[in-house]
Amino acid sequence: MFKIRSLVTALALAGSVSVASAWDALPTQADSPADNPTNAAKVELGQMLYHDPRLSSTGTVSCSSCHNTMLGGEDNRSVAMGVNGQTGGRSAPTVWNAAFNKVQFWDGRAASLEEQAGGPVTNPIEMGMKNWDEVVARLKSIEGYKPHFEQAFGKDLISKDTVTKAIAAYERTLITPDSPYDRYVAGDKSALTKQQVRGMEKVAELGCTGCHSGPAFNGPGMFQKFPAIPNGYFEAQYHFSKDKGLAEVSKNPADEHLWKVPTLRNIALTAPYFHNGSVKTLDKAVTLMAKLQLGKDLSKEEVADIVAFLDGLTGEFPKQKMPTLPGTPGSTFN
Amino acid sequence: MFKIRSLVTALALAGSVSVASAWDALPTQADSPADNPTNAAKVELGQMLYHDPRLSSTGTVSCSSCHNTMLGGEDNRSVAMGVNGQTGGRSAPTVWNAAFNKVQFWDGRAASLEEQAGGPVTNPIEMGMKNWDEVVARLKSIEGYKPHFEQAFGKDLISKDTVTKAIAAYERTLITPDSPYDRYVAGDKSALTKQQVRGMEKVAELGCTGCHSGPAFNGPGMFQKFPAIPNGYFEAQYHFSKDKGLAEVSKNPADEHLWKVPTLRNIALTAPYFHNGSVKTLDKAVTLMAKLQLGKDLSKEEVADIVAFLDGLTGEFPKQKMPTLPGTPGSTFN
Numbered sequence: 001m002f003k004i005r006s007l008v009t010a011l012a013l014a015g016s017v018s019v020a021s022a023w024d025a026l027p028t029q030a031d032s033p034a035d036n037p038t039n040a041a042k043v044e045l046g047q048m049l050y051h052d053p054r055l056s057s058t059g060t061v062s063c064s065s066c067h068n069t070m071l072g073g074e075d076n077r078s079v080a081m082g083v084n085g086q087t088g089g090r091s092a093p094t095v096w097n098a099a100f101n102k103v104q105f106w107d108g109r110a111a112s113l114e115e116q117a118g119g120p121v122t123n124p125i126e127m128g129m130k131n132w133d134e135v136v137a138r139l140k141s142i143e144g145y146k147p148h149f150e151q152a153f154g155k156d157l158i159s160k161d162t163v164t165k166a167i168a169a170y171e172r173t174l175i176t177p178d179s180p181y182d183r184y185v186a187g188d189k190s191a192l193t194k195q196q197v198r199g200m201e202k203v204a205e206l207g208c209t210g211c212h213s214g215p216a217f218n219g220p221g222m223f224q225k226f227p228a229i230p231n232g233y234f235e236a237q238y239h240f241s242k243d244k245g246l247a248e249v250s251k252n253p254a255d256e257h258l259w260k261v262p263t264l265r266n267i268a269l270t271a272p273y274f275h276n277g278s279v280k281t282l283d284k285a286v287t288l289m290a291k292l293q294l295g296k297d298l299s300k301e302e303v304a305d306i307v308a309f310l311d312g313l314t315g316e317f318p319k320q321k322m323p324t325l326p327g328t329p330g331s332t333f334n
Numbered sequence: 335m336f337k338i339r340s341l342v343t344a345l346a347l348a349g350s351v352s353v354a355s356a357w358d359a360l361p362t363q364a365d366s367p368a369d370n371p372t373n374a375a376k377v378e379l380g381q382m383l384y385h386d387p388r389l390s391s392t393g394t395v396s397c398s399s400c401h402n403t404m405l406g407g408e409d410n411r412s413v414a415m416g417v418n419g420q421t422g423g424r425s426a427p428t429v430w431n432a433a434f435n436k437v438q439f440w441d442g443r444a445a446s447l448e449e450q451a452g453g454p455v456t457n458p459i460e461m462g463m464k465n466w467d468e469v470v471a472r473l474k475s476i477e478g479y480k481p482h483f484e485q486a487f488g489k490d491l492i493s494k495d496t497v498t499k500a501i502a503a504y505e506r507t508l509i510t511p512d513s514p515y516d517r518y519v520a521g522d523k524s525a526l527t528k529q530q531v532r533g534m535e536k537v538a539e540l541g542c543t544g545c546h547s548g549p550a551f552n553g554p555g556m557f558q559k560f561p562a563i564p565n566g567y568f569e570a571q572y573h574f575s576k577d578k579g580l581a582e583v584s585k586n587p588a589d590e591h592l593w594k595v596p597t598l599r600n601i602a603l604t605a606p607y608f609h610n611g612s613v614k615t616l617d618k619a620v621t622l623m624a625k626l627q628l629g630k631d632l633s634k635e636e637v638a639d640i641v642a643f644l645d646g647l648t649g650e651f652p653k654q655k656m657p658t659l660p661g662t663p664g665s666t667f668n
Contacts, residue, residue: 051404060415065394069656070385076662081394085419269661320656322403327603327648328410 023200024215025182026265026315030099030172036114036165038172041151046170048148048323049163054138055121057128058083063120063167067095069174069320072269078277082120083128089243091277096317097265099172100216106275107246108223108260113168118160132160139163144326176266176315184312192312199309202302207294217264217313224261226275227292234288238278245275268311282307357534358549359516360599360649364433364506370448370499372506375485380504382482382657383497388472389455391462392417397454397501401429403508403654406603412611416454417462423577425611430651431599433506434550440609441580442557442594447502452494466494473497478660510600510649518646526646533643536636541628551598551647558595560609561626568622572612579609602645616641 032038049055050069053062066080067073073094075081080092090106098104104116120126121135129135139145139158146158153162181200183191192200203209209217211224227240235241246255259275272278273285286306290296298306366372383389384403387396400414401407407428409415414426424440432438438450454460455469463469473479473492480492487496515534517525526534537543543551545558561574569575580589593609606612607619620640624630632640 053399053402054410058415058419059409059411060399065387068387068659070659072661075393076388077393081392081418083419084415085392085417268663271662314661317658322654322656324651325402325404327406328605329602 023181023185025185026097026175026177026179026215027100028175028177030175032169032172033112033114036168038169039152041148042153042166042169043173044170044323045145045148045152046166046168047320048145048325049167050170051323052325054142054325054328055127055129055135056083057130061127063095063117066092066120066126069095072096072266073098073174074270076271078272080126082123082126086125088125090275091272093262094266094270095171096174096176096315097216097263099175100214101218101260101263102222103260106259106262107249108258109246109249113171114164117164117167117171135163136160141329142326143329148326173318176317179265179315180312181309182315193308195305195308196312197309199305199307200312202305203309206290206296206298208289208306211261211293212264218261221261223258224293225257226259227257229292229295231292234292238274238288239276240274240278240292243275264310264313266314268307268314282310286310357515357519359519360431360509360511360513360549361434362509362511364509366503366506367446367448370502372503373486375482376487376500376503377507378504378657379479379482379486380500380502381654382479382659383501384504385657386659388476388659388662389461389463389469390417391464395461397429397451400426400454400460403429406430406600407432407508408604410605412606414460416457416460420459422459424609425606427596428600428604429505430508430510430649431550431597433509434548435552435594435597436556437594440593440596441583442592443580443583447505448498451498451501451505469497470494475663476660477663482660507652510651513599513649514646515643516649527642529639529642530646531643533639533641534646536639537643540624540630540632542623542640545595545627546598552595555595557592558627559591560593561591563626563629565626568626572608572622573610574608574612574626577609598644598647600648602641602648616644620644 036042050063053059053065055062061083064070066075066082068075073096074092078091079087079089081087093106098113098116102108104110104113105119110116110119118132122129122131129138136158149156149158149162149166152166156162180191180196184197203212211221213219223246226245227234230241241257244256246258247253249255267273268282271282272280273282274288279285279288283303286303287298290298370376384397387393387399389396395417398404400409400416402409407430408426412425413421413423415421427440432447432450436442438444438447439453444450444453452466456463456465463472470492483490483492483496483500486500490496514525514530518531537546545555547553557580560579561568564575575591578590580592581587583589601607602616605616606614607616608622613619613622617637620637621632624632
């Protein structure tokens with residue numbers, strides 16, 4: 001992994017990555033891993049757990065609180081707010097199409113949706129549970145969950161493993177196909193406006209697609225350095241480099257300021273932008289990316305064209321039923 | 335209103351209120367007021383607004399955060415948690431069947447669902463918006479709301495009036511019929527167990543139904559004094575009298591410790607209990623109510639029978655679709 005990453009980074013820094021792939025439409029289904037095949041009962045249970053605030057210490061924060069499935073899959077905040085009003089240093093990434101991320105979290109420290117789902121629940125400033133034993137004990141106290149776990153996992157007990165597998169199975173269904181862009185690449189040439197097509201061509205011409213390629217615009221590499229080109233003027237305004245990205249976890253200086261390449265899908269809905277949510281508008285985000293990653297100054301028209309194209313990446317949200325969560329029986333947890 | 339209330343209180347205190355009504359099933363529809371007739375577009379918009387955390391200063395608290403429509407209509411917390419992790423002194427009442435409350439809030443200070451909906455949004459420890467001008471400006475900035483308001487209200491603008499009317503219209507659909515009790519009174523004598531029928535008879539015999547009568551078990555009076563019978567031992571444990579109820583608003587000593595008679599519907603799902611959420615279990619709540627309101631000591635068996643009956647008041651939650659909220663367009667609010 002580290003070898004591939006370094007190679008991609010080096011190529012991108014040298015400005016030599018070509019637009020590898022054709023324009024791809026978003027798949028309507030995501031593959032599930034061999035040890036967690038998707039089934040309907042698992043998805044249904046996962047949807048319940050994803051929306052259950054009782055997975056947090058205060059009973060007020062569910063996965064959906066920060067990765068809101070009624071909105072653009074996140075919270076439109078610069079940094080997320082967890083239990084007791086606490087905030088961290090990073091902006092919540094969207095859950096929509098997270099199934100197509102090669103790694104999860106801004107710093108890519110989780111290799112799968114299952115691994116990711118195991119994180120926030122016990123993070124003291126996110127969902128604040130002491131440990132997974134406490135999570136499992138609480139879920140076991142909610143009797144109505146038992147048949148759902150049995151249907152999803154057979155005889156397997158309620159555990160960190162089954163909880164995170166169910167949540168991941170649900171998240172694999174959170175796909176937003178049929179954006180104007182998808183309809184365009186499927187052959188409907190009227191699906192994008194002329195301005196959007198100009199923006200699409202500009203994105204390729206500038207080299208944005210060197211990193212933001214593939215159907216979710218988040219490949220081919222997993223990681224990228226940001227900012228790639230140091231810029232004191234913008235650093236003073238946005239403090240992008242304060243957070244060392246992957247190096248905060250790996251403690252490896254080579255990983256400093258490496259970040260997961262985020263999807264561009266539904267990006268019009270997920271302001272504010274960047275890992276620290278410091279940029280409020282999409283036109284500013286585009287301007288900064290061109291400058292800090294590609295060393296290019298865009299004209300106002302070019303920015304407008306690219307933003308118009310990015311608007312065309314907003315897909316259709318799947319229609320979901322609202323889950324009914326099993327009741328807390330006759331007692332409370334706080 | 336005050337005259338009726340005083341009369342009911344006096345009668346209840348004298349222990350002379352008889353069980354006025356027959357056992358009533360829950361209506362499946364709630365009447366709407368003349369100035370806010372329910373229509374489908376209004377309900378759909380109301381559902382969106384009810385679940386939209388952007389109605390709070392932090393973008394993290396929606397109506398559903400404390401009155402959770404995926405659970406028992408509240409948050410299973412002793413006191414609700416609003417923006418920035420702040421807590422107040424009262425437990426969130428359930429939204430299920432709130433349409434059948436004669437007055438709203440624990441202290442009954444709102445005469446309608448519309449009036450209630452106008453409160454928490456600008457309460458500094460609940461949803462924390464500065465004022466309704468700010469709420470309206472924010473909703474106007476979310477372009478996708480406009481067609482929904484037009485469909486619901488014709489040419490009327492986005493305003494406190496239309497927002498609260500839409501939310502109230504949605505809340506009038508949050509009815510939970512078909513509980514075992516409802517099926518029993520409709521003629522299915524197998525719907526309640528023998529123990530539950532014993533509990534039902536006990537509830538009438540003790541006089542609980544003097545206040546908790548009618549289909550939602552929240553009538554005939556609007557207000558009741560609690561605790562009706564002072565008890566230093568329990569006061570030291572549960573601090574029921576610290577909060578003066580309606581008098582906190584009216585500043586009238588005659589209103590001290592007057593509370594809305596809360597519904598018993600779905601009470602098995604809404605622990606912890608009482609206005610300050612100080613009692614964790616339903617059997618303790620039943621024991622305390624008998625002692626503090628009726629001056630009676632119940633046996634363990636009587637408590638178990640009544641709790642079994644109350645379990646029979648858990649109804650069927652309507653199947654809802656998950657709303658898709660219009661996106662925050664290209665900028666953020668915090």
